[in-house]
Amino acid sequence: MKKNIVIVGVFSNEWSTNVFMANAFENIGFNVFRFDFRAFPKHEIPKMLIDFINSINDVFLIVFCKVDSVPIKTLKDLTGIIPTWYWFMDPMTVANTINAAERARACTYASSTSYKVTEYFKNFNKNSYRIIEGVDTTLYRNLGLKKEYDVLFVGTPDQKRLNYLLNVPYNVKIFGNYWPQCKHETNPPIYNEDLVLAINKSKIILNFTRPDSYSDRVTQILACGGFVLTEYADDLFMDFGDSLTYFTNVNELNQAIGYFLKAPTIRSNYIRKYYRKNLKPLIQTWEKTCDEIIQRVKENDEPI
CATH class of the missing domain: 3.40.50.2000 (Glycogen Phosphorylase B;)
Structure with missing residues (x-):
């Protein structure tokens, strides 16, 4: 039976990296449930998200992608019952602006694509890792075209x-x-x-x-x-x-x-x-990135 992962991110744009991440988790054998937090008014997000997760049986991991408009309390509440991962892909200036460190603290695990931000996160969550974004090599490929x-x-x-x-x-x-x-x-x-x-x-x-x-x-x-x-x-x-x-x-x-x-x-x-x-x-594919997340969770004996 496939394991279930919830990704809380942006899915309304087909070029969103969250779309590629979700596809990659599916490619390595997971059921992925997508929650687009930007599709709801900010004040409705906590209830809508919790109801969404409660509708899914056996959620093993929730991945929060930046989620600047999801209340920190909601992250803490969900971390209390399900392992969570805070995925952050912006520089330190943005981390400070959206209080990303407290979001990292609220989750079971955290990661950043930046070495500097990762070291910063470790002050708040010892399970913080530096993991870079992947690339979809079925889309991004050499076409051998003439240079114009x-x-x-x-x-x-x-x-x-x-x-x-x-x-x-x-x-x-x-x-x-x-x-x-x-x-x-x-x-x-x-x-x-x-x-x-x-x-x-x-x-x-x-x-x-x-x-x-x-x-x-x-x-x-x-x-x-x-x-x-x-x-x-x-x-x-x-x-x-x-x-x-x-x-x-x-x-x-x-x-x-x-x-x-x-x-x-x-x-x-x-x-x-x-x-x-x-x-x-x-070159790191999105499948490698997602597998690295799973391996980090396994190292810490979470049930995935």
């Missing part, structure tokens, strides 16, 4: 990204909301298959990091066999080392873009050889 774009960036603007991109003299194709008119071509946001196509059509894909972590965009690009040029972050270097090409300022970014655009053979050799040997083994 010199440089690609997908994301919304902030001051740092504006400072970088407005000073890049090369053609950058941008996808994302709220970009001002500028010398680069800007387009509406793209997700899933459209994002995969754009990555596959690009010679260089830019990535900007968070203050103390990085997003799953890096592994999405790598899973597509794309050439990622990324802002440096300690977490990235600890996970990928010299396997990635980093920049720390505009001059380094422009030098790297110029070099790799003029050296297609070096870029393609890197993707064909270096990527397959060094990077592909480092």
Whole structure:
């Protein structure tokens, strides 16, 4: 008989990472029950969630994904009867804003994609682990397409990204909301298959990091066999080392873009050889991520 897991997260957007997590738990043999906490007014969430869980027999684990609008008391109440996991994937600034540490404390287990946030969580919950987001390699894959774009960036603007991109003299194709008119071509946001196509059509894909972590965009690009040029972050270097090409300022970014655009053979050799040997083994699928959660629970003798 399959074991039951409840995931409390966001499921209204097909590109939500919670969707991929739920699918992966099913792929490794679990029944998954999805509760979209953003589908309800905040004051109704506690009752709706508890009623939802009570309608399911033998719930072995509840995974709370960030859940900034679920009251901490609700997490504590459910932890008292069912093992719970607090899954957090944002930097320390967001952790402080939503009081994530108290949410981590309220659950049986906690994890973060950031080394810094994980160490912070350990002050509140000894069962805190650093686990990164996975990637769906059935979606994010190498299509072998002709390269049409010199440089690609997908994301919304902030001051740092504006400072970088407005000073890049090369053609950058941008996808994302709220970009001002500028010398680069800007387009509406793209997700899933459209994002995969754009990555596959690009010679260089830019990535900007968070203050103390990085997003799953890096592994999405790598899973597509794309050439990622990324802002440096300690977490990235600890996970990928010299396997990635980093920049720390505009001059380094422009030098790297110029070099790799003029050296297609070096870029393609890197993707064909270096990527397959060094990077592909480092790509974590969502199934690996979910299995790591289960193994951590088993280590602590919870009944899963």
